[in-house]
Amino acid sequence: MEGQIHSETKLILGLRNSEEPIFAMVYNTYKTKLYSFAWRFLKNKELSQEIVQETLISLWTSRHQLDPRYPLGPYLYTIARRLTLNALRNAATAGIAREKLWSDLNEAHNETEEAILLADLQEFTDQSVAKLPRQQQLVFKLSRYEGLNHDEIAAKLNISKNTVNNHLVEALKNLRQQFRESGISYSILIGWLLLK
Incomplete structure (x- = not known):
């Protein structure tokens, strides 16, 4: 020792x-x-x-x-x-x-994915609206994009309120058909239009 x-x-x-x-x-x-x-x-x-x-x-x-x-x-x-x-x-x-980074990356990925989906939806909707007959297209844009009501559209285009309603009904029917043919749910279009 x-x-x-x-x-x-x-x-x-x-x-x-x-x-x-x-x-x-x-x-x-x-x-x-x-x-x-x-x-x-x-x-x-x-x-x-x-x-x-x-x-x-x-x-x-x-x-x-x-x-x-x-x-x-x-x-x-x-x-x-x-x-x-x-x-x-x-x-x-x-x-x-590492967990926070992974979480942030997933969140960023989801936000990016969402942005891409919305951009694609916007592009598809614009293309679909562009295929509508001229008057339906005009009425639809004034209603959904500019937020005008039936009376305001009728006054602006110098047509009856009933004609405005008919054009909108036909435009939505045409859009629904285009979305159905492309496999996109029509409810997505409606939801997206309500967000605008």
């Missing part, structure tokens, strides 16, 4: 004197033990190896503060423990960040 203490004291004094062969000896003595310690918590080869490296680098950079009265092992395990806890904390934070 006394020989072990004497040997440990020699190691610490050698480190304090910046003796690289002593550091190599400490490295070889503790690397496997420190790796096993980190692995037990992290279950990750690369991270565990990083903990070993950082622990021993920390030992080397603070070698001048080492106290020969205290054993090296507990000192090294204290450093490794702190680094392992930091790695676990960072992994947990990264996991939360």
Whole structure:
């Protein structure tokens, strides 16, 4: 036991004197033990190896503060423990960040998908409206796009309110038929027109 203490004291004094062969000896003595310690918590080869490296680098950079009265092992395990806890904390934070990023990406994807769908629907509706007979097209646009009521359309086009109604009924019937033929639900058209 006394020989072990004497040997440990020699190691610490050698480190304090910046003796690289002593550091190599400490490295070889503790690397496997420190790796096993980190692995037990992290279950990750690369991270565990990083903990070993950082622990021993920390030992080397603070070698001048080492106290020969205290054993090296507990000192090294204290450093490794702190680094392992930091790695676990960072992994947990990264996991939360990864989940948030995934959620944001999905949300952005859904918004983009929705925007594309609306743009496609707009384009299809415009094409469908353009296929209507001229008067139906005019009445439909004044009603749905400009928000005019039947009386206002009748006055603007100098036609009867009844004629306006007939053109609208026919326009909607034609649009319903075009949407049915394309496989698009007519209720989507109505909902979309109500959003405009």
